[in-house]
Structures are given as structure tokens and as C-alpha cells.
Amino acid sequence: MMNDQRKNESRRPYVLIPFVMFAGALTCVPASALDGDTFTPYVTYGVYYDANLLRLPDSAAQSDRWTRAAAGLRMDKELGRQRLTADLSANQSEYDRFDQYSNVGKDLLANWKWALGNQLSGNVGSSYSEGLTPFDDYKSLERSIRTQQKNYVDGSWRFHPSWQVNAAYNRFDLRYDTQAQSPSERNLDMTDIGIDYLAKSGNKIGLVARHIEGDYPYADINSYQQNELKAKVDWQLTGKTYLQFLGGWAKREYASTPQRDSSVPSARLTAYWKATGKTAFSLGVWRELGATDDLAANYARNQGISLGSTWDATSKISVDGLLMTEKRDYNGVAVIDGIAPSDRDDRYNNAVLGLTYKPTLHFRIRASVYRTNLDSNVSAATYKTNGALITTRYEF
Template identity: 35%
Template sequence: MPRSVPSFVPSFVVAFAPARRFRLLAALGGILLTASAPAAEPEEGVHLYGGIGWAHDDNLLRIADGEQPFAGRRSDSYRTGEAGVVVNKRISRQRLAATAKVSKVRFDHFDQLDYEGRDVQATWNWAVGNKLEGRAEALYVQTLAPYTDFRSDQRNLRRQRRQLFDAGYRLHPSWKLRAGAARDKYTYELQVQRYNDRTEKAFEAELLYQPKSGSSVGLVARRVKGEYPYRRPFNPLVASDDFTQDELKARVHWLAGGATTLQALAGYVRRRQPSYGEGSTSGFNGRLNASYAPVGKLGYTAAVWREFAPIESPSVSTTLNKGASIGATWDASAKVKLEASAVYERRAYSARFVFPGSDDLDDAIRSARLNATWQARPKIKVVAGYAYQARSGSPVLGTGRFDANSVQVSANVLF
């Protein structure tokens, strides 16, 4: 699904903070993930990075309509400063890309949320001979967890640690066999949120056909195991949220001609989670991405998906998300770029047991974003943006409707 960010201050995360939520399944599925980067891919070598920013959000903690906000107010402004180092190095056929950044975030009113962020990432794209290649990846991210589905005004840092290894062997000029494994671990600062602590391990194998046309098609088999060490406060007597998910999917990368590219990863998924309902669910699961980049200054993207996803809520831990997104970019000049996007996602929750209203556990989230980027100098970038987010709410789960608007401006430099 689209890149997901802590939703209490969406524009702040995109423009200033070092965090990105790396999705385990997408990474193993080979979908390109954009790591937090200060600008376009830097030239080779070691570079220092620095940035400052300011933002304002009119519903910082995502308070539902009609609810009494914390300390009698909903809005707040905050300032961010960050610094780090960026490494981009190629040695023969090996390539190393790494970033190490720290950030400080200071709020004007809700100063109990002040925190120091961490973002350390490293990726090694390796090759041995002409037939064997792959990548190894490690990551550590510390940032604020989202407040979209958790009502609190207390700081709740989320830490993510990940390790990934992927290898592919070329059996034939047009055929490739690939295998990979990844481990993601999430931990939360607040004791009342520790039921979201989890470790996800994924293993997959793929047989890929790559003709000379540049398109490709593959068959992917994957198993994902999730382990939750703590039980939810909803009912501590039930089983944990541990799950096993098996997938058999087709992966398609199709150069449709001209400026159009289609990418799909979709197929059959079976998820077993004993603490919910009948204990298992199965069916179609997948994502389709499309991009259109004609010669000129405009570019377009679109996506649709149907995927399982975790949720940081006290009463449920998993949703089946169905959504769609559209986006457009415009290179207004050599130095100015405009970006716009809109996302709609409907979340269907799985009830642990039957109760009044348990057959209608869903809500929807809508978001939109508009960013303007000015490349003032080759290594100096200024970003200004506006973001909107809204949730329809689920009365059965005790979540209400809200709207939130935020604006931001930032500047960064790469030395």
C-alpha cells in the first residue's frame, strides 16, 4: 500500500522527520521503497546533511468531533532540526547506500511530546560473478507512533528494527530464481501500548521470467509469521495476536508501451490468527500500481490494493484494507516541482468474537496532499506543503469522525 506515515502530523513526517514505515511484505515483494532522503540521489562519496522546519496542525492528536480535547485545545505548532551523514558508494559491481540521522522535535503547547528521532539505514546491493546477486539491508528508526487510532496526549515513541537478506540466481538469460528473508521488530514506549509490540518474520521464494523486452512476470510463494508477546487489554484471557500468513502471488512488471508502466503483486492469501473469529481467513490479496510519464513536465500515478495491515488500536490488531490512490507531478520549471496526491482507504476489522455490531466493524480514511519543492541551489532544497486527513470513525469500536489540516515549510542542505 502507499507509504504510510504517523498520521497525527502527516506533513511533518514527510518533510522533516527521518522516519519511514518500511512495510515488510512490500520489501520482500520487491516493491521499490523510498528511504528517507534529503534530496535527489547524491553523488558518490560521503556527505553531511542538515535541515530545519516548522509546521502547524489544527488537530494534532486526531481528536474526534464532539470530544473534549486535551488541555482544551486541538492545534499546535512544532519545530524540527535534523543532521546526519549520507553515504553513497560503488565498488566495482557492489553498491553501498547508508544514512545516519538524528532529529529534535519541539512542540509549542504539547511539549510533553518533544522527542529526539533516530534513523539509521544501510543497504548493500551485491553481486558475485554474472549469475548471483542480491541485497542486504539493516534499519533502525525511532519516531512518534500515530495517534489516529489511539487517544492520548502522552509521548509514545515507536522503535523499529529490521534486517533483510535477498539473493537471486540467474538460471538462464531469461529466468531467475530468487529467495529472501526479513525480520521486523516493533516496540512502543508507553506501557499501555505495549500490546502492539511485535516481531514479523517473512520468507519467500520466486521464479521470475525476464524477456528482453524489459517486462517480467514471476510466481511468488511467501510465509509471514507474526509474534505478539503481550495480550491486548480488550480481553487478556484470549489468545495472543500471533498469526501465520501464507501467500501465493503473481508478480508482473509490464512496460505497456510508450510512457505507461504497470506493476502488480496479487494472488491467494490465507491468514491464520486463532484469537479472531473463526481463526482463519483467505481470499484475494494484492496491489496494482500504474504510472504514466509522457515526454514533458507532467507525470501521473495510480494504485489500488486489498491487503491485510496491522493497526495500533487497543481493541483490534488487524484490518483488511481496500483502497485507491492517485497522484500527479508537474515540473513547473528547472527548479520548481509541484506534487499532488489523494488516497481513500476502507478498513474492515476482524472481531475476536460475535457481539452486537461486530458484523459492521469498518471505517474509512481519506487524505490529500499538495507539496511544492524549490531546488534553490544544487544542494539546497526548500519544501512547502499542505496535508488533509479525515476518518469516518466506527461507533462500535468507540472511534469518531475527525478532520485535520496541516501546513509545513522546511529547508535542507547537503554538504
């Protein structure tokens, strides 16, 4: 079994070859055949470093460096009032110290933005992602590959110049290739229905009701139903200031363990400010019902704030930054004998500073540094780390 696994790993460098050849072939096709920028092949390469890769307490922290190469194809095509977009790519990551984490990943995004007459419009799409499970979610020397897939359809009917009704359905599937992660696998079915008032100024006020069916195939105790009723606002306050708000109430119910049911207010407010022609800021504030797979906790209440900024220093150089802090309170109940209530409290902080340089129309270089730490009353969960990366992207 181990020999077979090593044989499979030895083949990984060749997985990207068909994608690279495909991208290279497309660059040989005349621009007229590609209809302008309808198809855009691209390649990327990056070098990454993290001082505490496995997100462990200081005494156990170990660093690592890895590289990632990718090749992909982006499509953007308008057909009358319809618009088709897609992005298909494959990537290969190679780790220096923890070489068991080396892997090949795949990503796919596809969307059809449709319109029928002047009153009906919407989207149909799908996304697929396969890659290494983040170490915040899985701290193990065994490699875990996470697969996420989302299919969706939504539509709006503008039955009056100032009013429209909306409906949407989303299906989300999460899978892992390790047995240890199987209790976290889930299927989410989300159905939305709502109505919007459309002001002549372009602003929008609405109401949306959502129903979620959360199914955990290998941990039925975590399966739930959730109902939400929220108000939403998209409002241009001034020529430079824009607000988005989504808030109301969320109620989650567990069929097998009703003592875990919860009903809490949930809201998120985001403000965008274009301070100058070259500088912009964003501010986010939220209080939401967070996801948790802890069998001894019925929910995590997350409260946070973030501040982001961008500065176009020149026509080729831009600088961006992000500061974020979030408090996570786990409300615990004893759901079965032998499991104590979860009273875990976390404080998560993250700071990022990045610089992007575009020497040509087709080539981009990005470098960034970050510092992340999580303080918890559960000592094994506490960690801090610093990291840096530099990535390049070339579009043919």
C-alpha cells in the same frame, strides 16, 4: 522520578551537538578525500502545524505547532560491482502547546547491493527508526516513543537468460516505551521464495510465495501465521506507461483462536504514466488484508485507490499532489467471553499538495498542505484535520 525525567528532557537540546559537529568536520575535508560524493553531510529544519494533533472528534480537537531540526550523513560508494549505501541522522522536535511530546529521534538506513559473477545478486541491509508514535495509532496525552527495526537479506540466481529464482528473509521488530502500547509490540519473520520470467523487452512476470510468523510477546492472542501465493508483473506497456501488479491469495491462521482464521484475495495494481517531459501521474488500486490489533476482529479488509501527480514547472520548481481514499472493513468474531464482535467500518481520505524549490544545487525548500479525515461508525474514532509544513534541507 519526575525530577529525573525533567533533567533528561533538559539535556535534549545537546543531543544533536555531536552530530552537527561531525557533519561540520566532514565539510572541512577536501573533496578528493571524500572521493567525490561518497559522503554527503546534510542538515534540515522544518516548521509544522496540525489543526487536530491528537486525531480527536471535532468537539475535542486541539491544534499545535512544532519544529524539527536534524543532522545527518549520507554515503554512496561503489566498489567494483558492489554498492554500499547508508543514511544516518538524528532529529530533535519541539512542540509549542503539547511540550511533553518534544523528543529526539534517530534514523539509520544501510544497504549492501552485492553481485557475484553474472548470475548471482542481491541485497543485505538494515534499518532503524526511533521517534514519536503517530497519533493515528496512539491518542494519549502521555508521550509514546516507537522503535522500528528491520534486517533483511535477499538474492537472485539467474540460471537462464530468461529465468531467475529469488529468495528473501526479513525480520521486523516493533517496540514502544509505554506500557499501554505493549500489546501492539510484535516481531515479524517473513520468508519469500519465487521465480521470474525475464522477457527480452525487459519486462518481468513471476510467482512469489511468502510465509509470515507474527509474534506478539504481550498479546499472544494476536500471534499468527500467514501464507501468501501471489503473481507479480512488471511491465512497460509503452515508452510512457509502466504497470506493476502483485496479487493472489492470503491466508492467516491464529494458533490460540482458530475461529479468527481468515482467507481472502489480496492484490495491488500501480500504473505510472509519463504524460509529458515535465508531467507524470501514478494510479494505485488495492484490496489487501490489513493489520489489526483489535482483539475482537480477525482482520481488516482494506480497499482503496490513490492518484498522484508531479509537474516540473521549471528547472528549480516542482509541484506534486496526492489524493487517496481507503475503505476499511473489520470482520469481527467473538473470540472470548465479554468481547463483542467488531463491526467497525472506516473511510479514510487524504489530500496533499506540495511545492519544492531548489534555488541551488545543495539547498532545497519544500512547502505542503494537507487535509485528512476519517469517518467511522465508531464515533470516537471519527476525526478530520488540516495541516501545513515548510522544510529546508542543505547538503554540504
